[in-house]
Amino acid sequence: MKQSLHIIKVGGNILDDESKLNLFLEAFAAIKGNKILVHGGGKLATLMAEKLNIPQKMVEGRRITDAETLKIATMVYAGYINKTIVAKLNALDNPAIGISGADAGSIMAHKRIHEEIDFGFVGDIDFVNTNIFQTMLENQLSIVVAPITQDKKGQLLNTNADTIAQEIAKSLSNIFETTLIYAFEKKGVLLDIDDDKILVPAITNEIFKQLKSEGKIFAGMIPKIENALEATGAGVKTVIIGDALDLVSLVGGNSGTSISS
Amino acid sequence: MKQSLHIIKVGGNILDDESKLNLFLEAFAAIKGNKILVHGGGKLATLMAEKLNIPQKMVEGRRITDAETLKIATMVYAGYINKTIVAKLNALDNPAIGISGADAGSIMAHKRIHEEIDFGFVGDIDFVNTNIFQTMLENQLSIVVAPITQDKKGQLLNTNADTIAQEIAKSLSNIFETTLIYAFEKKGVLLDIDDDKILVPAITNEIFKQLKSEGKIFAGMIPKIENALEATGAGVKTVIIGDALDLVSLVGGNSGTSISS
Numbered sequence: 001m002k003q004s005l006h007i008i009k010v011g012g013n014i015l016d017d018e019s020k021l022n023l024f025l026e027a028f029a030a031i032k033g034n035k036i037l038v039h040g041g042g043k044l045a046t047l048m049a050e051k052l053n054i055p056q057k058m059v060e061g062r063r064i065t066d067a068e069t070l071k072i073a074t075m076v077y078a079g080y081i082n083k084t085i086v087a088k089l090n091a092l093d094n095p096a097i098g099i100s101g102a103d104a105g106s107i108m109a110h111k112r113i114h115e116e117i118d119f120g121f122v123g124d125i126d127f128v129n130t131n132i133f134q135t136m137l138e139n140q141l142s143i144v145v146a147p148i149t150q151d152k153k154g155q156l157l158n159t160n161a162d163t164i165a166q167e168i169a170k171s172l173s174n175i176f177e178t179t180l181i182y183a184f185e186k187k188g189v190l191l192d193i194d195d196d197k198i199l200v201p202a203i204t205n206e207i208f209k210q211l212k213s214e215g216k217i218f219a220g221m222i223p224k225i226e227n228a229l230e231a232t233g234a235g236v237k238t239v240i241i242g243d244a245l246d247l248v249s250l251v252g253g254n255s256g257t258s259i260s261s
Numbered sequence: 262m263k264q265s266l267h268i269i270k271v272g273g274n275i276l277d278d279e280s281k282l283n284l285f286l287e288a289f290a291a292i293k294g295n296k297i298l299v300h301g302g303g304k305l306a307t308l309m310a311e312k313l314n315i316p317q318k319m320v321e322g323r324r325i326t327d328a329e330t331l332k333i334a335t336m337v338y339a340g341y342i343n344k345t346i347v348a349k350l351n352a353l354d355n356p357a358i359g360i361s362g363a364d365a366g367s368i369m370a371h372k373r374i375h376e377e378i379d380f381g382f383v384g385d386i387d388f389v390n391t392n393i394f395q396t397m398l399e400n401q402l403s404i405v406v407a408p409i410t411q412d413k414k415g416q417l418l419n420t421n422a423d424t425i426a427q428e429i430a431k432s433l434s435n436i437f438e439t440t441l442i443y444a445f446e447k448k449g450v451l452l453d454i455d456d457d458k459i460l461v462p463a464i465t466n467e468i469f470k471q472l473k474s475e476g477k478i479f480a481g482m483i484p485k486i487e488n489a490l491e492a493t494g495a496g497v498k499t500v501i502i503g504d505a506l507d508l509v510s511l512v513g514g515n516s517g518t519s520i521s522s
Contacts, residue, residue: 098360102344
């Protein structure tokens with residue numbers, strides 16, 4: 001029988017608020033067994049760019065990662081945020097190691113190819129090196145992953161943390177019974193973005209089609225659900241979307257939206 | 262018979278000059294067997310502090326690490342420099358993982374205690390977790406170490422990279438036949454700081470006493486040599502001090518100053 005593995009993506013305001021982050025990490029430390037935490041960047045990278053007078057470039061509403069922005073992303077994500085989380089987990093008696101996708105070639109990517117927009121140093125994932133994840137998990141280490149990858153030539157690349165969590169989950173689902181949790185600031189998939197009470201508890205391919213055809217799903221949520229369904233189609237047992245501050249009950253399957261194809 | 266291990270500390274101008282760094286990393290990648298690279302910070306942290314208008318605090322000529330300076334050190338050392346080196350090594354077909362002393366509790370420290378000066382968030386090392394280093398080396402990974410540690414309470418601490426290299430070398434010398442190399446911008450221990458030709462090829466306790474009593478050693482070199490002699494007294498096979506751009510011949514024992522008690 002496969003061992004269980006929880007992969008949790010956390011982002012947004014949890015990373016910007018130390019007391020919330022501490023509560024979240026206490027809940028993470030309480031999860032038994034194999035665990036991977038993938039974090040985004042929070043507002044610190046944007047603040048740092050502002051302080052350093054590095055303009056954030058946008059093309060057609062999409063953020064561009066130029067060389068200076070990549071440097072800041074690498075410093076903030078793989079440096080400050082990653083090591084802050086790791087040190088707090090170790091202090092909670094949850095041995096943890098922080099890596100980026102560059103470390104041990106764990107997540108190889110290529111610079112995004114796009115016909116019209118040059119996204120700069122943004123990486124799309126080619127390959128997850130499952131060996132390195134498995135080795136660390138077997139050594140009773142939780143793994144904290146920063147959303148930076150590299151290409152074959154040694155170029156660091158800024159990579160979407162949701163996608164990293166999804167690709168790690170898909171790759172490791174061959175080895176582990178994998179649950180992927182997207183922990184954010186909402187209670188889950190909501191029928192009304194402003195009303196936490198109208199939560200969709202479970203989504204399947206069928207339910208998703210129906211909700212979408214009825215126009216009941218908030219547009220920003222659609223790609224997240226599509227990715228979740230793709231992940232469960234590719235071997236991930238369940239994807240759960242819910243409130244980062246409810247992590248214990250998300251893991252227990254008692255809150256959030258549970259997605260499986 | 263013990264396997265051999267090379268631990269190389271690199272700092273100074275090599276880190277600030279990409280073409281020199283590339284040459285150095287090519288030489289590092291060519292070293293066979295178990296390898297650990299400990300890096301310092303170079304000028305980037307100072308530049309970043311200047312750009313962010315964070316004054317560098319000095320007390321009695323000693324640098325103080327306040328909270329903002331620690332944040333920059335963590336970003337620059339454990340983030341940008343560490344991941345840049347790791348990505349370049351991976352691209353040179355030298356699988357490498359970057360860690361700080363916080364990762365997997367690999368180097369535990371405490372905030373420096375000093376009767377007169379509050380150094381701020383500066384760490385003095387208590388303990389090196391040899392298991393984690395051994396596991397990674399056994400998995401054919403070179404380890405790239407950033408000079409950040411943590412205490413038991415999860416506080417990150419800025420820690421001298423020379424000392425980190427020395428403490429790792431001492432701890433791992435139980436398991437490996439360990440050579441510790443301090444790679445910097447001089448040819449080794451020089452009798453005249455401005456003349457590369459007057460190199461001391463080998464130093465023992467006896468030679469060191471004599472050179473010191475004759476006032477022939479540059480003052481800044483004395484603690485480095487004392488630490489090297491202490492390391493070889495504690496089990497490290499040899500300590501070599503020399504030019505980072507001569508790494509191949511330093512490893513071969515053909516240049517630099519070789520120190521052993």
